[in-house]
Amino acid sequence: MIGQIWRLIRLLGLSRAVRMKRHHQQGLSYVRGYAATCCWWTLLQRGFLDRLAAEGPVSWRDHGRRQGWDEQVLAGMVEYLDGIGLLARRDEQVELTDPGRVLLAEPRGLIELLWAYEPCLANLPDMLTGRKQYGRDLQRRITYVGLGSGRLCEQLPYPVMRRMVLGQKARTVLDLGCGDLAFLAGLCRVDPEIRCHGIDFSPEMVQFDRDQLAKNDYQGRLTVQVGDMFDLPDLPADLPPVDCITACDTFHEYLQETPRLLEMFRSLRARFPTAVYVIGEFCLQDPAWLKKHPTASLEHHLFHQLSNQQIGSADQWRGIFRQAGLEIIAEQIYDLVGHGYFALRAAP
Numbered sequence: 001m002i003g004q005i006w007r008l009i010r011l012l013g014l015s016r017a018v019r020m021k022r023h024h025q026q027g028l029s030y031v032r033g034y035a036a037t038c039c040w041w042t043l044l045q046r047g048f049l050d051r052l053a054a055e056g057p058v059s060w061r062d063h064g065r066r067q068g069w070d071e072q073v074l075a076g077m078v079e080y081l082d083g084i085g086l087l088a089r090r091d092e093q094v095e096l097t098d099p100g101r102v103l104l105a106e107p108r109g110l111i112e113l114l115w116a117y118e119p120c121l122a123n124l125p126d127m128l129t130g131r132k133q134y135g136r137d138l139q140r141r142i143t144y145v146g147l148g149s150g151r152l153c154e155q156l157p158y159p160v161m162r163r164m165v166l167g168q169k170a171r172t173v174l175d176l177g178c179g180d181l182a183f184l185a186g187l188c189r190v191d192p193e194i195r196c197h198g199i200d201f202s203p204e205m206v207q208f209d210r211d212q213l214a215k216n217d218y219q220g221r222l223t224v225q226v227g228d229m230f231d232l233p234d235l236p237a238d239l240p241p242v243d244c245i246t247a248c249d250t251f252h253e254y255l256q257e258t259p260r261l262l263e264m265f266r267s268l269r270a271r272f273p274t275a276v277y278v279i280g281e282f283c284l285q286d287p288a289w290l291k292k293h294p295t296a297s298l299e300h301h302l303f304h305q306l307s308n309q310q311i312g313s314a315d316q317w318r319g320i321f322r323q324a325g326l327e328i329i330a331e332q333i334y335d336l337v338g339h340g341y342f343a344l345r346a347a348p
């Protein structure tokens with residue numbers, strides 16, 4: 001090996017050889033990010049990685065055979081993920097490494113959210129040339145929006161919002177655009193008396209929720225239904241009077257239709273006159289700050305731009321709430337992550 005390196009240096013010159021290596025490394029981080037993410041998605045969505053996390057070493061060949069997977073494709077992915085240090089393979093056995101375990105836990109929501117918006121990325125050339133349009137020709141994967149967002153929000157937004165809900169002594173919570181129900185499930189966990197109901201526009205999302213509720217519905221305290229927040233359906237007959245309305249990352253999808261949002265608030269106020277509101281929303285970050293601190297907000301902005309969603313500033317939200325006749329009882333803005341939380345009630 002040393003002899004080969006020496007020959008290379010003589011052929012290219014030391015500084016050119018070092019520069020080439022450095023530049024390759026730089027390109028490789030992007031190439032590897034893409035290849036690794038595709039392999040990770042594939043094994044994650046089919047439950048293989050969760051099985052490794054739960055059981056430790058497993059025979060990848062046996063697992064693949066039982067699932068009817070192509071052995072060569074699986075062998076390729078296992079070899080690759082072993083090579084880059086996310087899995088450890090010993091003969092037939094494979095297990096998660098420490099970095100693999102980390103990837104499966106904390107940043108999992110990021111990886112799920114990327115999968116949710118992957119159709120935009122896969123169709124970028126056609127979207128650029130106008131052959132395809134978001135909404136008309138392609139959609140994000142809604143269940144993964146809910147899953148990824150639910151998991152990421154567990155890190156900051158939900159704890160803050162739950163504290164606001166409980167601080168208002170809410171007993172019956174209605175969540176608009178409830179996604180995977182993670183927010184409400186957490187409320188049911190921390191408060192054994194609270195009753196929670198979610199509505200979501202997407203039948204696919206609600207079916208996912210119903211499958212989860214079949215395993216645990218917190219003694220019937222957590223329910224869900226398909227519904228449009230702009231035309232709220234009848235709620236379950238046994239639901240006690242709603243005293244708190246929540247929404248996390250639901251309203252910004254309609255920022256370009258502010259009159260619709262205002263009309264929604266008007267009808268919510270007419271139907272639930274004494275309810276308080278706890279709202280979590282994206283708040284625009286300063287682009288100069290983001291350039292200096294290139295956090296995951298950059299990817300998030302990209303997803304939003306590709307799927308015709310807007311991000312409003314904290315001031316824009318305050319203006320909308322004011323126009324909707326709501327006054328702010330409590331507010332927390334986190335510029336670091338581009339998120340804000342508002343507790344509101346009907347202005348006198």
Ligand SMILES: C[S@@+](CC[C@H](N)C(=O)[O-])C[C@H]1O[C@@H](n2cnc3c(N)ncnc32)[C@H](O)[C@@H]1O
Nearest residue numbers: 149150177178179200201202228229248249250
């Ligand atoms: C970004 S996700 C947020 C999900 C969840 N609130 C969370 O914290 O993760 C937005 C959710 O709002 C739902 N949604 C969008 N428009 C809606 C509408 N008009 N009525 C009810 N739900 C809606 C979507 O189906 C999606 O599940």
